[in-house]
Amino acid sequence: MSVRDFLSKRYTAALSAILRFKRQHKMTLLKILHHPDPRLRTKATPVETFDSGLTAFAQNMLETMYAAPGIGLAATQVNVHKRIIVVDVSEANDQPHTLINPVLETHGKKIKSEEGCLSVPEIYESVERFEYVNVTAQGVDGRPIEFTADGMLSICIQHECDHLEGKLFVDYLSSLKRGRISKKLRERVR
Numbered sequence: 001m002s003v004r005d006f007l008s009k010r011y012t013a014a015l016s017a018i019l020r021f022k023r024q025h026k027m028t029l030l031k032i033l034h035h036p037d038p039r040l041r042t043k044a045t046p047v048e049t050f051d052s053g054l055t056a057f058a059q060n061m062l063e064t065m066y067a068a069p070g071i072g073l074a075a076t077q078v079n080v081h082k083r084i085i086v087v088d089v090s091e092a093n094d095q096p097h098t099l100i101n102p103v104l105e106t107h108g109k110k111i112k113s114e115e116g117c118l119s120v121p122e123i124y125e126s127v128e129r130f131e132y133v134n135v136t137a138q139g140v141d142g143r144p145i146e147f148t149a150d151g152m153l154s155i156c157i158q159h160e161c162d163h164l165e166g167k168l169f170v171d172y173l174s175s176l177k178r179g180r181i182s183k184k185l186r187e188r189v190r
């Protein structure tokens with residue numbers, strides 16, 4: 001084999017490795033619905049099939065959330081009406097939670113905190129949530145998950161689970177404030 005053949009083979013191998021990497025890491029960003037889209041009001045149904053399609057979809061949800069950027073996303077927001085949420089409140093984006101069929105038990109007192117939503121862009125308002133939440137859910141492989149969350153993670157999980165019921169954080173605000181927000185969003189679309 002000539003040097004040229006050798007180099008050309010190495011080059012081809014390197015190129016196909018790069019292409020393979022790009023294929024494996026190809027990001028699929030899902031389209032996020034914006035308030036007041038009526039599809040955001042759909043109540044999600046339970047996930048019954050745990051297959052590679054679910055794993056891929058959950059991965060796409062995480063990538064869409066990180067790219068937005070956001071700290072939580074519910075399947076409802078990308079027009080898939082199944083009980084799936086993803087959250088990651090870590091600064092380094094390295095603590096993702098993918099929760100399938102989540103059920104919440106809220107505890108503690110109610111606390112106020114500023115919330116935003118990828119479906120209600122650039123609007124931040126103070127909302128009351130419970131301090132602690134006990135979560136039972138399933139992983140993408142169907143295995144049971146149970147944990148208790150507090151702080152930002154607790155708030156974020158409560159916010160995302162509301163989406164699965166067709167509920168938005170602006171629903172907690174006064175009708176006057178809600179009206180102002182709808183007007184602002186409609187003007188922005190125009």
Ligand SMILES: [Zn+2]
Nearest residue numbers: 116117118119
């Ligand atoms: Zn939201």
